[in-house]
Amino acid sequence: MAKKQEQSNGQNESESYSDWMSRLPAHKQTSTLYDLVIPGSHDSMSYDLDVNSSIVEPDWVKKYSYLPCVRAITRKWARTQESTMGQQLDAGARYFDLRIARKENDPDPTRLYFYHGLLTCTDVETVLRSINHWAEQHPKEIIILALSHFKGFGSDEKKLHQHLVSFIKNLFSTKLVPKPMGYEDAPTLQKCWHQKQNVIVSYDYAEATKQPEIWYKIDYSYGDTMDPGKVEEKLTMDLKVAPHSYFYVCGLNLTLPEDPGAIKYILRWKNMASLVRRSLPELLKWIKQPDVSTKLNIVASDLVTEDNVIPTIVRLNTD
Template sequence: MSKSKQNNAGAEITNYSDWMSQLPPQLHNVPLFRLAIPGSHDSMSYNLDINSSIVEPERVKRFSKIYCVRKIVRRWAVTQEETITKQLDAGVRFFDMRIARKPNDTNPTRLFFYHGLYTRTDVEVKLGVWAEKHPKEILILALSNFKNTDKQLHIHLINFIKTLFKARLFPRSEIPTLKRCWDSGRNVIVSYDYSINQHIELWRKMTYYYGNSMDPTKVEAELRKALEKPRQSHCFLVCGLNLTLPSDVRILRYILRLCDNFANTVQRSLPRLLQWVKEQAGKTPVNVIASDLVTRDGFVPMIVRLNFSNI
């Protein structure tokens, strides 16, 4: 490694709430598709409401009225500990947001986030204020896995997004770089995974690879295959380090552990997965790396530092 690379690799970000603005000039004109960006999986799950009905898994929904069942679902559905603002301040820039309407809600246009249960917070979360206060930080929001929504609700939500972020939305017709975002004053990228999305201000579905397993070895193997495949040069690629509970009876192996929960399970595997990312990034390009528990184990600093090794 050259001396300049050694110096860059050892560069320090002094404040991760504004880490993008501290990247060296050599990276300012690099497409965001080629930067290493920390992201959170099921970003709003810290806010799950124990009093809500069960959204998933399907086989458990009929037990929604039983408190202890909802409690178990919540224990294994919470993938993040900190609020969206604290995740932003910690340096997370990609957010995985699943959206649903509550059946029988008296407000026909009110939407919530969900993961197992609905969240207490509805979709009108104040991200616009943060984006305005940090104009050099690029937010990437992936809205997907819509439930109980129809065309009119999508029109309502799209209009809300366009009103919330206004001229800050970066259109999919251009290739985003830090400098291009900064010069245009557009620092929000919204991916909207629905066929009705014909709006140039909104990006279409972003590819999200994950291991679909609770076994870190299998997660690594699946992500390695994804990263080693030929890819389009002008699109975001998200690799999820997240563990995934089985959808069949095997799930009982986990949820019946009375003294365990999902956060503890993730904590045991996260250091190994982060080490794998560091090694894999030396072999193949990485882009967005999403994880559970994004404020633990130095996740954000490690992902951000990958950018310096490619200068």
């Protein structure tokens, strides 16, 4: 299955990136993870959006959830990934942008889903179990899970966070990399390999990060525009002040306006993927510029398994 996936993306078996971290040069194995250039996916679970769910966002479209055509359009424009989580991992993605929500009136009080415009078909616990299985099969590949947003938690917020964090700790167990006390304690590949730890969980909820296994929120810089040139301008400015003592995400993703201004793109283009494919070559050319590439840490992209996205990012570690 993995071999077929690689060939379908124009890669042969020798070019597989399923275990790229384990093949990095010796000096990169002792560098902090903050000093590596790591490919990641933006809205990682958006391939799994449920066209039958209510619209979660944007707010101005929510009232049209009862219309199947509006949900179908929302799915086309919220779907920023086309490959499954396993395929993204096999292709070499190591950072995952996971936005979580509770389904309104769900009979299971602790069941959660991912979302981007719509809720996903698959629940959070099922997906995390599949990631845990992959991590067991690839012990030298460090996976970074960034959990955020937590829509619809309401008055059950504390209870739901406690349940989710407990599930994460029990599931990943000794594979969890504890957050460092300071930069001098920052993890390296060799440290993680020695401790047999390869899962980092970043969590955007302050109470959860009091636990040693749960890392703080990771800053995510993005252009907030559909214009790739403006994305580059914004990211260039942000990289000038980016921290070097913690993870930092440079998001290459385009952003659809959250108001009726989005309609002009919807009328002109088939879906978000068509626009992303047009913009990716320019954005990948931009990250290879010396004054940019030397400042990068995590680089997140839409359609992360597209030809040349992950290879371009990974090669920045050795160029």
